[in-house]
Amino acid sequence: MAPIAASHQQFDEIPTVVGIFSAFGLVFSVSLFAWICCQRKSSKSNKTPPYKFVHVLKGVDIYPENLNSKKKFGVDDKSEAKNKSAMPKNSLHLDLEKRDLNGNFPKTTSKMQSSPDPENSSSKHFSENQKDSVSPDSLKSTTSLSSEEKQDKLGTLFLSLEYNFEKKAFVVSIKEARGLPAMDEQSMTSDPYIKMTILPEKKHKVKTRVLRKTLDPAFDETFTFYGIPYSQIQDLTLHFMILSFDRFSRDDVIGEVLIPLAGIELSEGRMLMDREIIKRNVRKSSGRGELLISLCYQSTTNTLTVVVLKARHLPKSDVSGLSDPYVKVNLYHVKKRISKKKTHVKKCTPNAVFNELFVFDIPCEGLDDISIEFLVLDSDRGSRNEVIGRLTLGSSAEGTGGEHWKEICEYPRRQIAKWHMLCDG
Template sequence: MAPIAASREEFDEIPTVVGIFSAFGLVFTVSLFAWICCQRKSSKSNKTPPYKFVHVLKGVDIYPENLNSKKKFGAEDKEEGKSKPVMPKTSLHLDLEKRDLNGNFPKTTPKIPNSSDLENFTPKLFPEREKDSVSPDSLKSVTSISSEEKQDKLGTLFFSIEYNFEKKAFMVNIKEARGLPAMDEQSMTSDPYIKMTILPEKKHKVKTRVLRKTLDPAFDETFTFYGIPYTQVQDLSLHFMILSFDRFSRDDIIGEVLFPLSGIELSEGRMLMNKEIIKKNVRKSSGRGELLISLCYQSTTNTLTVVVLKARHLPKADVSGLSDPYVKVNLYHAKKRISKKKTHVKKCTPNAVFNELFVFDIPCEGLEEISIEFLVLDSDRGSRNEIIGRLTLGASAEGTAGEHWKEICEYPRRQIAKWHMLCDG
């Protein structure tokens, strides 16, 4: 039994030995880690950074202090400055030993220079001006002219045209635009894109992608139009509309470019073009045209029959000189729209014939609070439809519109037609 008791005592001593060794190992590891961290910190503080910081603030270069003068940008300028005579500068120097018991500095009276000193000193500080000096009036005229030129100039559009005889396709490549004006006053930039239409039929309408925050957008987008015979290319015109995208409101129109293809030979290959961007022609005229309307009020069924017959002498609402008009009819009761209708679109004509009939149910007896609004619009797939003219018939209307309304009220069940002048939309 004695040998068994001795072996048990030896096994009891093993955990204490292991604990002592693990404690020494932990202390050694912690101290080694702390020593390595201190060495790295000291080496980082003494080491020169592998790059240099360059910050230009009003012509002053700021660098880290531990960079050598050879690595500094503009060190050659400083060396050249040493050879040049240094201009005298007034400096402020406070001598701490000259303070009194209260810590204040004694007042010193400035030394008044003599007339001889001024004569010797002024040529150094104020050199003589040249004889050909510019007057303030001339400066104002130059600045005003330059500002007007900048406002008038809307940039330049660069594009190329080509005709593929094998595929019978007309190709237009919108390359870039340069010198666009800033439409966003806060960021002083624009988000431009271009809409292109082939006139006069306006069947082919395309647009580029929007390029963010640039005044010199490079689009480089090619548009291929199939089914256009080469003999008809001479009769076409390219209309480019340059716009700036606006997420919260309607896109801003920068300008437009109209490029007729008459007299251009595409048989030789691709042709590069550049055209100045001009302001969009609003094309407003004193006369908005006329609209022929026929009205009939049925008092028994309490319905109003409206027939949109014709439109004539409509103004030019497009670059090609032709419009695609249609009429939108809105019925109002107490200034609230309760019904709306519209006619079909008539292509490329200033004198449209519609002959379309609409029947409206009147919510109450009588036409005292009823009014009808006619909007003549120009259909445009690529952008928002433009209002050509407007006409309102009702009890409060004046002129021929008021007379027409009184007649249908006095003579119910009678179809009465009259021409009306359109006003600005």
């Protein structure tokens, strides 16, 4: 009986040992999970993306710290209540962390900067040395023009520049534009909006919203670009394109503003400035360039093989110089588009080599009712792609387009290549 009692005592100790090990395992697991969460949180807060920009629209802030692509909005209640008597109901107070983008800097004596552009020597720079930003309404006297001068002017653009050293962010605020010309002859108004590009790399492209039926649009939009070192600011140039939205055709170009940042000192706070809007410098060459096309008509299979080979001498489509061309190919049957293709984009070159082949099925016998259109476009992220040149081949086409089409009809199953001059898009 004694050995049996000893064995029972050993079995009674087993649940106690298992419970102790389970408790230690649970504590270890919880500690490990908490440590991993802390490490992820710290790494996520310290992570700085190579490039990001924040768009502030009338006080609504999209915070860059939120990396899960969800928008977070915030308004400073105290400052809003403080300024409610001085601000209209529809306007909101700009709010970022520590309110460093709202102009809340210590009072410093700012130096007046001369215009970096000799053509715009009359433009004025204003350094902010107070907490509240200066409203463009206070600058109306500087832009008062006579009625005769306003006919030749395209208006004035008001903006502010700032650099946030804590977040290594470059801040551009588009305040308003005044005295824009009317692009709609019926209503004698415009639907203006602004596209902004940071040159020379053209990586950062943004645009404002469209304001309907106004010649004095107040945009009040702020764009914050992250990952731009302060040492590189002097090498950059801001290009503003002022356009009027057109629902039924291509948007009308009102003018442009080019601001080289060389010589502009942003270390002492926000700087307000205004620039006269000038006519767009299209920089057209003697022609729109040339396109090398190879065609082959297979009468047995009733197919048309199109090879987009090369483009050369393409004009400069914007102030940065080179274009990013690609070719869009449209096949028409009795003026109705039945198929479309496009090539890949070739970066920063006026002489592009495509070497891309497309095969189109012809819905009818012969090529009498068939025509093919080539559109050479400049790829532009964030906005509508601009047409550099156009080429049409068909039986009714004139010049080399009609000759090339006649040859492929007379000599089927033969690949025939020709250079063609592009016409205006």
